[in-house]
Amino acid sequence: MATADIHVDEGLQHHDDHEHDHHDQNFWTKYVFSEDHKTIAKQFLITGIFWALLGGLMSVLFRLQLGFPDMSLEWLRPILGGWLTDAGKLDTEFYLALVTMHGTIMVFFVLTAGLSGTFSNFLIPLQVGARDMASGFMNMLSYWFFFASSAVMFTSLFLSTGPASGGWVIYPPLSALPQAMSGSGLGMTLWLVSMALFIISTLLGGINYVTTVINLRTKGMSFSKLPLTIWAFFLTAVIGLLSFPVLFAAALLLIFDRSFGTSFYLSDIYIGGEALPNSGGSPVLFQHLFWFLGHPEVYIVLLPALGITSEIISTNSRKPIFGYRAMIGSLLGIAILSFIVWAHHMFVTGMNPFLGSIFMLLTLIIAVPSAVKVFNYLTTLWRGNLVFTPAMLFSIGLVSFFISGGLTGIHLGNAAIDIQLHDTYFVVAHFHIVMGSASFFGMLAGIYHWFPKMFGRMMDRRLGYLHFWLTFIGVYMVFFPMHYIGMAGFPRRYYSFTNFDAFNSFADLNALISVAAIITLAAQFIFLFNFFYCIFRGRKASANPWKSNTLEWTTPRNPGHGNWPGEIPTVYRWPYDYSKPGAEEDFIPQHIPYSETPESNLPHENDLVRIETQDGDAIRVSDQGTEE
Amino acid sequence: MFEIIITIGVVLLLVIIFMLFRIGRIVGIIKGSDKQLVSGSNQVNAVLFLVFLLVFGGLFVWYSYAHFDSYNLPVASEHGVVTDRLFWITTAVTGVVFFITQFLLFTFPLRYQYRDDRKAHFYPDNHKLEIAWTVVPAIVLAGLVTSGLMVWSDITDTAPEDSEVVEIMGHQFAWKVRYPGKDNKMGGFDYRLTMDDNPMGVDFSDQNSFDDFSAGQIYLPVNKNVKFQIRARDVLHSVYLPHFRQKMDAVPGMPTTFWFKPTKTTEQMRQETGNAEFNYELACTEICGNGHFSMRMMVIVVEEAEYNEWKAKQESMIQKDPGLLKYVSQNLQEVAMIKSGLESAPTNTEQDKSEEPDSSM
Ligand code: HEM
Ligand SMILES: [Cu+2]
Ligand SMILES: [Cu+2]
Numbered sequence: 001m002a003t004a005d006i007h008v009d010e011g012l013q014h015h016d017d018h019e020h021d022h023h024d025q026n027f028w029t030k031y032v033f034s035e036d037h038k039t040i041a042k043q044f045l046i047t048g049i050f051w052a053l054l055g056g057l058m059s060v061l062f063r064l065q066l067g068f069p070d071m072s073l074e075w076l077r078p079i080l081g082g083w084l085t086d087a088g089k090l091d092t093e094f095y096l097a098l099v100t101m102h103g104t105i106m107v108f109f110v111l112t113a114g115l116s117g118t119f120s121n122f123l124i125p126l127q128v129g130a131r132d133m134a135s136g137f138m139n140m141l142s143y144w145f146f147f148a149s150s151a152v153m154f155t156s157l158f159l160s161t162g163p164a165s166g167g168w169v170i171y172p173p174l175s176a177l178p179q180a181m182s183g184s185g186l187g188m189t190l191w192l193v194s195m196a197l198f199i200i201s202t203l204l205g206g207i208n209y210v211t212t213v214i215n216l217r218t219k220g221m222s223f224s225k226l227p228l229t230i231w232a233f234f235l236t237a238v239i240g241l242l243s244f245p246v247l248f249a250a251a252l253l254l255i256f257d258r259s260f261g262t263s264f265y266l267s268d269i270y271i272g273g274e275a276l277p278n279s280g281g282s283p284v285l286f287q288h289l290f291w292f293l294g295h296p297e298v299y300i301v302l303l304p305a306l307g308i309t310s311e312i313i314s315t316n317s318r319k320p321i322f323g324y325r326a327m328i329g330s331l332l333g334i335a336i337l338s339f340i341v342w343a344h345h346m347f348v349t350g351m352n353p354f355l356g357s358i359f360m361l362l363t364l365i366i367a368v369p370s371a372v373k374v375f376n377y378l379t380t381l382w383r384g385n386l387v388f389t390p391a392m393l394f395s396i397g398l399v400s401f402f403i404s405g406g407l408t409g410i411h412l413g414n415a416a417i418d419i420q421l422h423d424t425y426f427v428v429a430h431f432h433i434v435m436g437s438a439s440f441f442g443m444l445a446g447i448y449h450w451f452p453k454m455f456g457r458m459m460d461r462r463l464g465y466l467h468f469w470l471t472f473i474g475v476y477m478v479f480f481p482m483h484y485i486g487m488a489g490f491p492r493r494y495y496s497f498t499n500f501d502a503f504n505s506f507a508d509l510n511a512l513i514s515v516a517a518i519i520t521l522a523a524q525f526i527f528l529f530n531f532f533y534c535i536f537r538g539r540k541a542s543a544n545p546w547k548s549n550t551l552e553w554t555t556p557r558n559p560g561h562g563n564w565p566g567e568i569p570t571v572y573r574w575p576y577d578y579s580k581p582g583a584e585e586d587f588i589p590q591h592i593p594y595s596e597t598p599e600s601n602l603p604h605e606n607d608l609v610r611i612e613t614q615d616g617d618a619i620r621v622s623d624q625g626t627e628e
Numbered sequence: 629m630f631e632i633i634i635t636i637g638v639v640l641l642l643v644i645i646f647m648l649f650r651i652g653r654i655v656g657i658i659k660g661s662d663k664q665l666v667s668g669s670n671q672v673n674a675v676l677f678l679v680f681l682l683v684f685g686g687l688f689v690w691y692s693y694a695h696f697d698s699y700n701l702p703v704a705s706e707h708g709v710v711t712d713r714l715f716w717i718t719t720a721v722t723g724v725v726f727f728i729t730q731f732l733l734f735t736f737p738l739r740y741q742y743r744d745d746r747k748a749h750f751y752p753d754n755h756k757l758e759i760a761w762t763v764v765p766a767i768v769l770a771g772l773v774t775s776g777l778m779v780w781s782d783i784t785d786t787a788p789e790d791s792e793v794v795e796i797m798g799h800q801f802a803w804k805v806r807y808p809g810k811d812n813k814m815g816g817f818d819y820r821l822t823m824d825d826n827p828m829g830v831d832f833s834d835q836n837s838f839d840d841f842s843a844g845q846i847y848l849p850v851n852k853n854v855k856f857q858i859r860a861r862d863v864l865h866s867v868y869l870p871h872f873r874q875k876m877d878a879v880p881g882m883p884t885t886f887w888f889k890p891t892k893t894t895e896q897m898r899q900e901t902g903n904a905e906f907n908y909e910l911a912c913t914e915i916c917g918n919g920h921f922s923m924r925m926m927v928i929v930v931e932e933a934e935y936n937e938w939k940a941k942q943e944s945m946i947q948k949d950p951g952l953l954k955y956v957s958q959n960l961q962e963v964a965m966i967k968s969g970l971e972s973a974p975t976n977t978e979q980d981k982s983e984e985p986d987s988s989m
Contacts, residue, residue: 093918167915173880174863174916180800181917267881270822270829271800271862283864283879317740319748326758348866349877350858350884353784357777364769371765372758374729379757381736383749387666388673388737396677396733403729407722410769414718414776416711416783420873423866423913462652465669469676476684484691484699489870491913494921502870502909505698539657547665579748586747 033144035136036561040143041122042454045447047150048114049528055105056521060514062098065090067514069496083162095495096165097183101157103168104191108198109153111301111439113146116240119304119446120209120233122454126552127227129218129569131562134211138204145201149194156190164191167493169294172265172286176257179272188258192251199244199251206244209237218551220571225590227550227575228321231328232307235335236300242339243296250289257281284349291342298435299338303331305442306373306402309395311575312449313377315548316392317384318586320576323376330369330376337366347415348422356415363413370406374399385579385586389546390464394445397472398438405434408483423493426486432479444471447531452545456558457538463530467523474520481509549575549589572612573605666742674737681734685727701870702901704908704929706889707783708873714779718772787887791855794846796910797828798858798865798878801919803910804828805846809839809944811967819861819880825951829861832946832955838967841942846910846927848890849935855887866914869927871897877914890929897929944968 034040064071072088073080083094090098121139125132133139156163165183166175170191178185213226213234226234256262257278265286266278314321321327343351343359377399386392408430411417421427444467451459490503497503544553554569569591577588582600594601594609601609656667703712740748795806795814806828808814815830815837822829830837848854858867860878867886868875876886898906912923930938946952946968956964965971 091918092921096915096918096920171864171915177863180863268819269862269880270819275820275822279881282882284882317748318742320750320752322751323753323758325753326762348875350879350882353781356784357780360776360780361773364773365766367769368762368766372762375761376758378729378732378736379751381733381740383751384736384740385742385746385748386670386674386737386740387742388670393673396737400730400733403726403733407726410722410772411715411718414714414772414780416776416779417715417718419783419875420708420711420715420870422875423868460649460653461667462656462669463649465673473680473684480684480688484695487701488699489701489868491868491911491921493915495918496921499922499924500909500911501905501907502701502911545665576752579750581747581750 033140035132035140037121037125037133037136037139038454038559038563040139041118043143044113044117044121044146045454047147048110048118048443049531051105051109051114051150053524053528055102055110056524058098058102058105060517060521062090062095062102063514063517065095065495067511067517069498082160090495092495093165093181093183094162096167096181096493097162097187099493100165100167100170100183101153101163104153104164106436107168107297107301108195109150111436111443112202112240112297113198115301115439115443115446116209116233116236116304117143117146117205118443119229119308119450120205120237122450123229123552124209124212124233125216126453126555126559126563127230127550128213128216128221129551129571130212130216131564131568133208134216135208139208142201142204142208145197145204149197149201152190152194152197156187156194159187159190161185161187163187169287169290170254171290172254172257172283173269173271176254176266177269177271192255192258195251196248199248202240202244206237206240209233210241213237218568218571221590225571225574227307228310228324228327228331229304229307229550231331232303232310235331236303236307239296239303239335239338240300243293243300246289247293250286250293253289254286284346284351287346287349288343291345292339294345295342296338298431299334301435301439302442303334305398305439305446306331308442308446308449309377309398311550312391312395312445313380313399314576314578315449315546315587316387316389316395317380318387318578319380319384320578321376322379322382323372324574324576326372327376330372333369334366337362337369341366341413344413344415344418347418353415360413360415364410367406367410367413370402374403374406387546389448390459390461390468391445391449391546393465393468393472394441394448397468397475398441398445400472401433401438401441401475404480405430405432405438409434420489421486423491424486425482425490425492428492429479429482429486432482433475437475437479441471444527449546450552451531451534451538452541453552453555453559455535455538456541457534458541458545459530459534459538463526467527467530470523470526471520474516474523477516478513478520481513485509544589547585547587549577549587551590554589554591572608666744670742674741677734677737681730685730702897703871703873704890704892704897705872705874706891707779708871708888709891710779711783711873714776717775721768721772783888784886787855787885788853791853791887792849793855793857794848795828795857795859796846796867796878797861798867798912798916798923799827799861800863800917801912801923803867803912803923803925805843805925806830806945807841807843807939807942808836809841811836811839814857815840817859821955822861825949826955827861830945832952832964833957833960835960835963835967838946838956838964839944839969841944841948843942846925847935847938848927848929849932850890850893850896850929852932853887853889855885857883857885859883863916864914865912865916865923868911868913869908870911871908875913893929893931895930944970946970 073084074088077084083091085091161182163183164187165181174180175184175188213230253264257264257266263278263281265283266281269276269278310321310327341359341363344363347356412421412430448459448464485506490497541557543557551569555563556565571590572593573590575590579586580588580600588597593612594605595612703709793808793814797804804827813836815834817829817831819829821831858876858878860880865878866875867878872888872890874886874888876884894908898904908927908929910925910927912920946964947970950970953964
């Protein structure tokens with residue numbers, strides 16, 4: 001594709017010198033080991049979709065067990081083989097393996113790699129006005145490390161001893177001792193190897209995102225003119241860079257404990273008829289290290305989705321996002337606070353109760369910036385001119401989930417209340433709604449919104465609507481009833497509840513949830529059809545189908561390597577000049593100078609006109625300073 | 629046969645959906661509606677949001693009200709009443725926010741759906757508003773935090789001196805329970821002493837352990853403070869008493885504890901719930917392996933007198949299994965015999981050859 005044009009660029013980006021190499025790209029360098037951020041984004045997306053499907057199928061499988069405990073799964077024997085008991089039911093340990101893999105896949109592979117990997121890669125260069133990522137090579141490595149990580153995790157599914165089964169949080173000693181469960185043997189080893197590769201992938205990607213946002217913004221694109229998507233991706237990458245290494249350390253120590261006889265997490269254990277020599281270690285130490293990543297991780301999953309929806313809601317309300325600065329402020333607040341609330345997952349681990357008080361205080365503080373975001377979304381919708389594209393519907397769905405799931409966080413953040421709710425279905429309901437479904441909807445919204453830019457074609461709108469309504473209703477039907485089950489005290493990660501008098505009810509609600517889960521999963525096939533069909537057969541998209549302000553819509557329909565055939569546009573204004581009074585159209589893209597819009601300029605913007613016309617460079621130097 | 633019919637049905641359904649999809653597209657192209665930013669479906673979606681609000685709001689309110697008894701677990705401890713109250717206060721506060729915000733979110737679509745002849749209101753910020761909705765949630769949350777903190781520090785305060793002490797040990801996949809016996813002192817333990825005949829690793833060189841007894845069920849006196857000493861032998865477990873609103877992890881190498889006051893006997897609960905078979909239960913809430921879902925133990929709360937009676941009847945571990953005397957050092961054999969309630973037992977020659985690997989403990 002017309003890569004030669006890139007050389008028109010004033011030589012700002014040093015790596016442009018290398019572009020010659022790409023003239024005769026063959027299949028391998030173009031589609032497989034590509035260094036183009038757009039291709040890498042699509043690779044992340046397709047891999048993420050694959051994992052989402054697998055993770056979703058797993059959840060339906062164990063939902064069958066929970067909803068219809070008496071059902072025979074004999075018809076699945078060709079696939080599951082020995083994981084079925086003779087009676088045709090799921091093996092109890094396989095149930096835990098499914099839950100564990102489902103959680104791991106969804107959190108890390110789908111909503112971290114699939115979400116950040118796709119949209120940070122795709123949108124950062126396009127929206128800040130860069131030819132590509134700071135390092136295309138590292139970016140490529142980032143994907144292939146993720147691919148390797150995926151391959152290892154996938155392989156572990158086929159072990160005769162089963163994949164890791166100790167929950168996605170892999171608490172030792174359970175995860176450290178193969179005697180404790182068979183999934184803690186080779187399956188756990190592969191889990192750890194896979195996650196180590198995954199962390200490398202995330203770090204390589206994150207360094208790139210941060211560097212690109214800081215260094216490669218186009219002329220005029222100051223931080224105060226960045227779209228909220230970029231702010232969100234930027235902060236997400238920073239959080240990831242600071243927290244994933246801690247998980248790496250935690251995993252490394254666990255590997256030592258498992259394989260080299262150390263006692264970081266192990267002490268005073270008698271198992272399998274023998275007393276182990278380990279002493280002095282602490283399982284609680286692992287939990288601290290894990291949640292030091294684990295809690296930021298939920299924001300790594302959520303922030304990109306919030307960024308994406310901010311953009312989509314503003315565009316489709318034809319209205320500026322309300323409180324742009326407050327939105328950035330709350331993102332920053334959440335990013336910082338996310339590092340100091342981790343122990344709210346550990347109120348009842350025997351941790352010092354005073355420490356619990358501190359974490360309870362900090363946890364409830366983080367609710368404030370979250371509340372601000374919700375109010376700002378609502379005010380953005382208020383008196384807007386709302387266009388319900390599928391992306392917009394999913395964004396509104398996200399806001400609804402963010403409210404529903406966020407509010408129950410206030411219960412769980414309160415240590416006194418958490419005593420009862422911890423590790424019950426109330427928690428499952430809470431995090432699926434606020435983290436799982438909200439982020440999932442953010443991802444789907446992003447796909448619907450940027451599909452035209454990714455593939456140059458439109459997705460079918462009607463199928464999008466159908467997909468949205470089935471999924472939206474389905475998700476509420478699946479996760480809302482879990483609150484009741486949790487309030488009744490049902491513990492999570494239970495294969496069945498028939499052993500207990502106290503938990504021997506709610507068969508009806510559990511069946512309902514399972515049916516809803518099946519319908520929800522089925523609805524995703526509508527999406528898959530729409531997605532793949534329209535890549536090839538969709539209606540051709542116009543350059544700016546949603547009449548949006550951000551820079552990616554100034555590229556050609558199918559942007560080539562280097563994104564803009566000519567010079568990269570200069571940015572003059574913030575990205576949210578929608579429905580500006582006086583303006584003829586209801587949007588003014590970022591690259592339109594104020595001098596061209598005298599009719600709609602606000603008083604202080606008229607002053608900017610003078611600087612604009614003097615010299616474009618002046619803006620860059622004063623606003624940015626870092627570029628030269 | 630049945631499967632074939634279902635398969636055919638599903639295939640037909642898919643074909644029909646696909647045909648509808650194609651027809652819809654063609655019609656859309658002919659009418660040109662798919663080129664416009666906004667089509668007739670805009671209004672449909674706007675209305676559906678309202679319908680969703682009404683139907684799901686209705687379902688939510690109805691179920692919460694009509695099935696209150698099925699999801700509201702009866703409470704039977706002193707602090708449980710307090711934490712339940714906190715739960716409901718929090719639910720009330722968040723519930724108000726929930727209804728207001730969801731109401732706005734789902735009614736705005738209909739009110740502000742796209743119209744060609746209207747322009748959105750350019751309203752980029754309003755500092756007063758933003759400050760207001762930062763400060764108000766902060767104040768409300770401060771209130772919730774403060775009440776929560778006070779309750780939390782009460783609950784987690786050290787147990788009163790006069791508490792009944794019970795030791796609970798989790799292992800794959802059951803619980804073991806030990807009472808301190810007549811001397812009210814729990815003997816020591818060491819995981820290295822764990823043997824088939826000494827599953828809790830009780831240190832029988834400690835005199836306090838001689839009269840300790842184990843039990844297959846947890847008996848508790850009503851209206852008396854109870855302190856659980858919790859530990860685990862192999863992996864993490866978690867002691868969960870749903871009706872007493874208590875939960876605490878059992879951690880190998882790090883004994884934990886909690887205390888509470890049961891306020892209703894099992895009998896009272898049976899009357900209150902109208903379920904003659906009601907029993908308090910202990911469940912495990914930390915994933916511990918494939919038997920995690922089956923770690924149940926019954927808890928029986930009785931009047932204090934009955935409790936004392938029950939306690940007096942229990943045989944000590946050594947009394948039940950005199951073989952355990954082999955773990956007791958030579959010079960303490962006599963004491964052990966007496967304290968464990970074995971005095972009348974004949975001298976056991978077996979003990980003579982018992983080496984004492986544990987006396988160093
Ligand atoms: C079709 C949609 C989904 C259904 C029906 C579903 C259902 C469930 C259920 C019932 C459990 C608890 C099982 C148990 O405790 O025994 C669970 C666990 C979990 N799910 Fe999902 N889920 C879905 C999607 C997601 C998504 C999108 C995420 C992304 C965050 C997610 C993340 C998790 C995690 C982290 C766990 C905990 C795993 C563990 O306990 O180790 N799920 N899921
Ligand atoms: Cu957290
Ligand atoms: Cu357990």
